[in-house]
Amino acid sequence: MHIAIIGAGISGLLSAVELVEQGCSVSIFDQQHAGNAASWAGGGILSPMYPWRYPDAVNQLAQFGKAFYQEWNEKLLPHTGIDFQIHESGMLIFDEEDFEIGLNYKDQHQHPMQHCEYLQQEQLKKVNPHVSEHFKHALYFPQLANVRNPRLLKSLITYLKQHPQVQFYENTWIDKFQKNSQQIEFIQTQSGQKIYADHYVIATGAWSNHWSEQLHLNIPVNPVQGQMLLFKTPENWLPTMCMNKVMYLIPRLDGHVVCGSSMDNIGFDQRPSVQTQQNIFKACVKMVPELADFPIVKQWAGLRPSSPTGIPYIGQMPELNNLWANFGHYRNGLCMGPSSARLLRQFILKQPTLISPLAYSTNRLQSSISD
Template sequence: MNIVIIGAGISGLLSALELAEQGCQVNIYNQTYAGQASWAGGGILSPMYPWRYPRAVNLLAQHGKALYQTWNEKLQPVTGIDFEIHETGMLILDETDFEVGLNYKTQFQDPMQHCEYLQREQLDQVNPHLSEQFQHAIYFPEIANVRNPRLLQSLRNYLEQHPKVQFFDQMPIQKFHIQQDKIEYVETETGQKVYADQFVVTTGAWSGLWSAQLGLELPVRPVQGQMALIKTPAHWLPTMCMNRVMYLIPRMDGHIICGSSMQECGFNAETSDQIQQNILEAAYEMVPELAQFPVVQNWAGLRPSSPEGIPYIGQLPHLHNVWINLGHFRNGLCMGPASAQLLRQLILKQPTSVDSTIYSPEQLLKLEVMTS
């Protein structure tokens, strides 16, 4: 089977990996904006405050850590890149979430979401750098983070060496040519026609721009998130921390990601001084000692927002050879492996690992057939 994947962020690369490993010929067309969410995210392998998300999000996210561990073991000997699944655990400091968080672990029965209530003496043992203002927290020892820029490098490197994969980096797809109930071919911006058996759209925050061509409304829009990066000594901060939707994510080499903001400003990916100041103030509130260390970088990314944060995974209802894997909002990295696995199972007509109907475009999209 010959498959064209449009978009080379985390969803596109993982989808390509799943399909190529099953023997499909995969051609990846790297749009000019590739990776603006995948590279920019924090890489927490769990939804933040999972009880605030629909069950459909958590059903995919719960597989992220184990699937990444499996892929890292397979890819690292080939690529020489360890994308660092860092098992730090996470402290949630929001007192209003303690009770619901502790109840959630019992209801959901997911080992990843096991948590414990800690008072100050225990907190000092888990994370001695935490501000004295926090006298208790709930602790999730199983939650890890992945170093997503290295993850993307590893996936890309592995796929470039794969005999079933070819990248087209300077040929972004611009048009879909539809004949009756299928895409006959897609066209690059230089006018080249590209044929395939199946077409997969994984274009993240830009996916809504295809709505008119595909004849339905894809309710995916960009939501900007800004981050800052602080450099501390290696292994300085022992856990991830979260308070009021702001987080600290330690990497093994001492870099600490501080984030993140949420702003609807179209496709603007520029940082602002005020938002950066707000991020750092939140970081210093959680861990005051961070103010002693340098801020080495800041950036913004564009999340692919969907109405409830539930991704659309599956075949478009009116086009028999078009599939989508998009709309993951804030959880594309943790849902990514299971989303790609589900897409592969659907395309190849294999038994599915989760109930696919809750992600079905036909179920989630309000079909609006457009007339020319």
């Protein structure tokens, strides 16, 4: 079975890996270089931030993220030589208004990843001595981890590019779906090349709304810019992730600390803003004042694929037997990515599904656009 995947971000790449492992052949198309958009730009926290603020459907997919990435890292490492570093750092949350609801969420759901403890200042200092004196207490999530997402993408791309069942088409814009009754007959590139496959997957992230007109659907997925800073500290300097008022610090094993993130509805503009950089810097130094002593080595922005509730669209597209969706993950594409891809593979190959798929149905896209 030949499957064409449009989009080589985390959703497209993981979908490809799932499918080739089942014996399918896969062609992957991206308008730029593979893995260069939101998947690369994110922080890599393997849980929704404040999971109690999200629908159950988001947390259902996210709960598998850490375990599935551990499996993939073990499987791909011998082929790629790239360890994408699943760092079990734990996380401290300082938002006092979330303490009670976070503890209740932990008791209600009993999921190891969301186990948390209430820490007072003395305990807090033992867990992370760099936290500001300003914070007298925190919620501590010892099981939370982060993945070094640029390395994750590099590992997936390296593995797929050397796989005999995979073809990559980078810097290739898909211009058109050619429909015939309830089937996609072929897709066509901007240069006029026609690509035929048995099935087609849309995994185009923030660009997914582009297909609304051709498919006569309303696809409510649009870009939301998020900006990041990267500090360089000594190796293993910051022991935990930190979160306050939706701003976060994510330590990497080599001493880099990823800091973010902003939310700006400014279309497809990926230029970082000095004002936003200053806001992120202030928020991060408020959590860990000593960060101000270390250099900022990089800043960047990415485009999240926003969707109305953050619940992605996964499954067969309306009224088309061989066109599939895996898009609309908003802020949680990295942590939902492995289970989203597995669910998609199970749909396409008519296998039993990991979880109930109803919440992710593309029937939510049914409001048509007139011809």
